[in-house]
Structures are given as structure tokens and as C-alpha cells.
Amino acid sequence: MDPAQDSSKVTIADVAREAGVSKGLVSFALNDRPGVSAETRARILQVAGTLGWTPSLRARSLSSKRSFALGFVIARDPEVLGSDPFFTSFIAGVETVLAPEGLALVLSVVPDASTELATYRTLVTDGRVDGVFLSDLRQDDVRIPYLSELGLPAVTLGRPDQLSPFPSVSIDDTNGIRESVRHLAALGHRRIAHVAGSPAMLHGNRRRAAFTAAMRDAGLGDGQVVETDFSISAGADATRRLLRQDQPPTAIVFANDPMAIAGIGVAQELGVSVPDDLSITGFDDIEFARYVYPALTTVGATPMVWGRAAATTLLGLIRTGSADDIELPAARLIIRGSAAAPTSH
Amino acid sequence: MDPAQDSSKVTIADVAREAGVSKGLVSFALNDRPGVSAETRARILQVAGTLGWTPSLRARSLSSKRSFALGFVIARDPEVLGSDPFFTSFIAGVETVLAPEGLALVLSVVPDASTELATYRTLVTDGRVDGVFLSDLRQDDVRIPYLSELGLPAVTLGRPDQLSPFPSVSIDDTNGIRESVRHLAALGHRRIAHVAGSPAMLHGNRRRAAFTAAMRDAGLGDGQVVETDFSISAGADATRRLLRQDQPPTAIVFANDPMAIAGIGVAQELGVSVPDDLSITGFDDIEFARYVYPALTTVGATPMVWGRAAATTLLGLIRTGSADDIELPAARLIIRGSAAAPTSH
């Protein structure tokens, strides 16, 4: 009765019979494989359309050993995760390429690194996904050899510091840090500090190195650096420590926006005026950055673009067996109100 | 050679042969179905363990017409989504119940409501999921009859305002609003405004109604209300509008934390001191709330707990055909620094 219900009952056998061909040929036509004449293919597709045939994903999965899904495993303390808007935007970007292809995204949020590996193994054992996204690259990341051994295709967000069989989608975030330091130096700052991310994470390391290099280039020494784990609370603590020194910095370059926003909060709490007494820059340009006061001068990231590029690359790898690395346009500094010339003193 | 590789090749037929029983019996043992003697079941499971048999999810899916996965479709402008930490924590909570059961979560982030419906349809047609989570309930929500007609089990986050065949997991968030108003009234505020969420969304409506009711109870009239779409930018705009009036409120109750944080930013920008000239309360207790200055007095939400409860309920519905509604402990006000007694004037 209900056409929607009926159509779900239509199988490849019905289409084959109606079109007067074998099931195999219908399959070939469906999968755009050579060996079907143009007119036969057209007729088959036409019949399929008329009958409202939707090939069974489950049957296709079983016989073709594919899952038509991609996976993303995020290993983070959920509390910290929540404040990082990167992932949802990234996933929205991924979605824009998966949806039209009829592919799905399987997401796992796990609390720690060992659960993370177990999750990848389950994903492979169950044949849940045809490939995965690898984010938050760490130094000498165990996930890379692990996935390689499991035979699971992957794309890394950022270029690993080790031999990797996987394509990468990366962005030059050092440029943003460099621009931040130059901007502050041009405003007249001499004592500039860096609240760095985790040294165990590649982007934390890279931004820190970029900071030091830019400081030297500007003739400002190495600059003081405080390491954190990228979390808001660690950012707040680091800021407090920096400002309580005898010679506090007049500017701080933060490795991400959440920490920078916490930094503004701490400064205000201590009665240190931003940007008059202290200039602050962030990294990521999360939406909050525009709405805190003063609005955060920060480096623009493009998580949706990353998502799209990573999904395209991973699909290419899965389908053709290889894919080129992609380098996205370098991150740029966005100047707003949280950085200004230091007041004389 | 590689045991991991070998084990993936082991099938139910191998186990049956080795255990000296039929494939059917192995299947029965695997699925804990009656009709297998305790010792036979034990022997089968033992053999399965020895051989390292992992039942093929794909084969099980095809023959049992289940997908062993749950779905979550989020319809939101990705920009706005990013600043809402609710989802990632919610998903982390869901994960804690899915992972031990060997179930996966399929996530879709779509830009608008029509894409949302199409996504649900695809999920059903492809047999991707056995049930879905329904969040951000709207007035007379079309998704409820739609999913019902598709025959897809669901759990709603919050109680719908319409007839619904689905169980709900809800929390009394009106209590948090009520506590906020009482807190402000007790501090001596008389002109309290509410920056409400979208009137099209149930929780926006509910919080707004709770605000008005609490104001009346306190003998403070209806209180001024400005409607928004829950977005940070709308929260900033609403605050600006409120503060520019001849008789601006001395306190504002925001329907969520992102808007409240933007509200603090706007106040600072306008030279209005928080909490001296203006008290502010939020809703959700996102991580940022503790780190802005002054720290945000807000209502605690528990997205991880929601996730866990919703997943448990949905699984129960799928497995037994019915599930009871769950009411989580009422949301409570968390007092921090953004609300204080109004300065006399």
C-alpha cells in the first residue's frame, strides 16, 4: 500500500526480472562497471527508478566487504572537549562530502589513549568503517603504525613527525604565530610570553617553535614559554603565573583561543587591563573570540575546510589506493581589540 | 601467520565444526537464546574463544535486519554549533553505554531542517541505525510523526508538546530559571530582564515561561523579555538593546551560557560594570563559565548524564519494544561572581 514500504521490499532480483537481465548485470550497472552497454545500463537504471529500488547497504557490505562509512575517534577528557569547537565544525565539513556519496560517519568519543586503540581495533574487527580520520597528532604517534598494521586506511590532520603511510591534510599554523609575534613587536612589545600547548602534541610543539623563532627574528630573545595541556584551566593557571612575576610580560601569545579567553579573565581578575597593561592573542578564532571584551586578536583556523579536505583525501585513498598530501592556505592573524601598544612605564 | 589476521577469517562454520554442532546452534549460543543446554553453550563459547571467532557484523546485519548502531542527527548552523559544548559531552555520555555493548554511533551534522528529514530517511532506507536521538525539540515537531511513520525507534531529549510514541529523557530546567530569578530578587534586583532562546524551541519556550512565572511570584511583574535564536551574536545584540534603554535592567537572566558570556562582553564594552551595575546569570555551566571574569553564575546542566540516560532508554526501547520516560534531577543554580546586589542609584 504505502509506496515507501513497498520500495524497501524491492530487490535486485525484481529489477533484473523487470529489465530482462541477470542480477549480475544489474549489479554491474549499479556500480558503473565496464561490461554493460550504454543502452542496457540506461534501461536497467530506468527500471530501478520506476520500481523505486534502493540497493541494500547490508547486502552490499557483506558481499563487497566494504562498510560505506568513515570513522573518527576522539580521545579527550569530555570536559575539556566540550570547550573546543573544532570538532563539530570539522565534522560538519566532513559531512558535506560524505552525504552526497551516501556515506556515513561513525563517531567515538573516548576518555583516554588506550581506549582509543581498542576502539580502532573494534572498528576494524567489526568492519564498521572503510577509513578513519586521525587528529591531534602526537609525537611518534603510536596510532600510525597501529592503524597501518590493522590495514585501515587513514588521513592525518597535520603532517606527522614520523614515517607514515597515510596522506595528510595540513595547514601552516606557524605563520599565524609568526604574524602574532610580529604584530606585537611592531606595536612596541618587548617582553612577550607564550602559553604553549602540550609538548606531546605536534601542533603544540610546532606553535611553540614558531614562537621562539619569531621572537629571535624580532631580536627579542627566546621569549618566556609556559607549557600547558591546551585546557582552559591550564591556560588560566599559566596566565596567573606569568602575571605574578616581578617583570611580567606585556603581551602573551596563547596556543589556542580557550586559553586566551581564560587569560583575559585572569587579567581582569588581577586588575590588569587588557589591552592597556597586557596584550593577548589567541589561536583558532572560535566564535567566542569575537564576543569577549576586548574582542580577541587571534589566528583564523578553518575547521570546516579541513573537514572537507580530509574527507576528500580519505575517500580518494580508499578508492584509488593512494592520495596526495594537501596543504591548506596558511593561517592568518585576525586583528581585533585584545592587542595594542603597551602603555609606557 | 598473524593470529589477528587468522582470527578474522574464522567463521561460524569453523566454530560449529570444531564444537561438533550445527551453525544454527552456534548462533543460538551466541545470541543467548533458549534451546541450548548449559554445557553445550559453554563448550561452544569455549571453542569460539579458542579459535578467536568474532561474529561478522555484516552478516549478522544482513540476516537479522539490525544495524547495531544508533544515530544522532544535529541540525544547526555549524558556526553556531561550534560554540555549544552540549553535544560533545552528550555524545561522550552516549558512548559509555554503547561501547560495552559493541554498538556504534552514526553522527550527522546538517545545516537545516529539511536536510535533517532527508537524512533520517536515508538512515532508515540504508538501515544504518536501529534508533535515533532527537534533540532540540521544537513546537509541534515534525520529526516525531516523521520518524514514527518511518518506523524508526527514537528517544526525545525533553518532553514533547505533542502526542509522541517515543520515550523521553528530560530534566526540569525551569527550576534553574526559578532559582536564578529568586537569587536575583533576594539580592535586591527589581528590574530583571530575560534574554530568551528561540520561541520555536521547547526549551527556549519553557525557560521563558519559567522566567515570567518566577517574576510574578516575586512580585516583580512580567519582566522584560527579548527573544533570540540562542546564538552568541543574538545574545550580544539583545544585551545591547536592553542596556541602551532609558531604564535598563539591573540584572539579566540568559537562556544559555554562550549568550550570557557575550552579554558580559557587551556590558564591558559599554562601560557597564558586572556585577556592580549589571548582574548576569547563564544556563548550562559550560567550561568557559568558570573562566570568564566575573565567573558566571549559571544553572548546571549535565550533558554526559543525559547522554547515558538517553542511550540506556533508547536501547531498552529497541530491545523490549517499550521504555519508560526518565526524569533527571532538576537543574540547580551555581552561584559565582556575575550576580551581586545592585548598587544603589
Place this chain on the structure above:
DNA sequence: CTGAAAGCGCTTACAG
């Protein structure tokens, strides 16, 4: 360019 058949690895009535 096309057909007939086996196979993917389970589950599920149906007999006994």
C-alpha cells in the same frame, strides 16, 4: 557484451 551460479557469514523457521 551477457548469464548462471557460487559465495559473503550469519539467522531463522521447520522438522525431528
Place this chain on the structure above:
DNA sequence: CTGAAAGCGCTTACAG
């Protein structure tokens, strides 16, 4: 309590 067989709906060599 147990076995043999059909079935889920595709894909994929293998023949022609």
C-alpha cells in the same frame, strides 16, 4: 534439546 536447509540481497569470478 538439536540438525539440515533455506534465506537475507548483494558481488564476483567463471563461462560463453
